[in-house]
Amino acid sequence: MALASALIVSASPAKLTPASIVVSRRFSGPLWVNPISLRRVSSPVDSIRVAAVSEKPSSSSKQSGLNLPILERWDVPWGWQTVLFTMLACGLSFAWAGLLEAVAYPYLGLHVGEASLDQQAEILLVGQFVVTASVLGVLYGITNTFKPLPNDIFRYDLKDPINLQKGWLLWAGIGLLCAIAIVVLVGFLLNIINSERPEREADVLIKLLPLIGSSSISTICLVGVTGVFAPLVEETVFRGFLMVSLTKWFPTPVSVLLSAAVFAFVHLAPGEFTQLFVFGSILGFSYAQTRNLLTPITIHGLWNTGVILLLIFLQYQGYDVRQVLQAWKGW
Incomplete structure (x- = not known):
């Protein structure tokens, strides 16, 4: 398969990686009131009439189907300067956290080259936790200066998981199935169009190969890195902040595509840009x-975790996982 970086997004810490209703954003048109009614609003009866008239556009808007959630913008309280500054600050905090790890480990008596596989997996997990905490700390530190934020910004809500319109678990399942089908199809088409593909990010998996399935500890650590911390920090930054911020100036579908392009670019995997862009668009x-x-x-976490568990399964079935990954690179 030609699924190198698309098969596992940000597998290592070396890659960086929302319900109040605001009338002006969520309604397709402004609420209207008959001007004649406003002149005689002194009586209770007329007040009721005004209220009834005010509610009609909202009801008809929903019935018309024009107020689709996927087209609605967010009410963003900050400007473009904050967006640029925050993205830069998150990038710097990511780099700073990595540098801090490299300097701190020797002082703590930790020598990665001499560590056992379980110790390497634990170091990898701790490193990803430090990066996640650092980046999210900077992000929330800056955006919290705009409190109170709308309830649909940075929203993590476990309620109504299978609601047909807003159910996070239901739509995660739908999104995951779409991602698998579309990313595989895109990879297949790209392989037909261009048989000479550049270096692929399956190399990331190859570097992690000694840890894959070596023990239950290493497996738990890898799932923590790829299935929990990496998706948490990347989705909060690229979808929760960048994509939401872009809806202040662009329609939501355009913001989804722009943030997906940035998401794919920062992974520094030119050979996988198209698949990462498609995956980021589905996430958005x-x-x-x-x-x-x-x-x-x-979606992001299940994708990454699924890849790790699939490789472990293949390994237990007697397959040479390194050859499988090399085949993915050339597919």
Whole structure:
């Protein structure tokens, strides 16, 4: 399969990686009131009439189907300067956390090259936790200066998981199935169009190969890195902040695509840009549907975890996982 980086997004810490209703954003048109009614609003009866008239556009808007969740924008309280500054600060905090790890480990008596496989997996987990805490700390530290934030910004809500319109678990399942089908199809088409593909990010998996299935501890650590911390930080930054912020200036579908392009670019995997872009777009549209960050986080986490567990299964079945990964690179 040609699924290198798309098969596991940000598998290592070396890659960086929402319900109040605001009338001006969520309604397709402004609420209207008959001007004649406003002139005689002194009586209770007329007040009731005004209220009844005010509610009609909202009801008809919903019945018309024009007010689709996936098309609605967020009410963003910050400007473009904050967006640029925050993204830069998150990038710097990511780099700083990695540098801090490299300097701190020797002082703590930890030598990665001499560590056992379980110790290497634990170091990897701790490193990803430090990166996640650092980046999210910077992100929330900056955006909290704009409190109170709308309830649908940075929303992690476990309620109504299978609601047909907003259910985070239901739409995570739908998004995951779409991601598998579309990403595989895109990879197949790209392989037909261009047989000479550049270096692929399956190399990331190859570097992790000694840890895959070596023990229950290493497996838990890898799932923690790829299935929990990496999806949490990446989806909060790219969907929860960047995509939401872009809806202040662009329609939501355009914001989804722009944030997906940035998401794919920062993974520094040119050979996988198209598949990462497609995957990021599916994550973005799933989030726009539910306005709940648990949706893209769940899709992202299940995708990465599924890859790790699949490789472990193949290994237990007697397959040479290294050859499987090399085949993915050339598919």
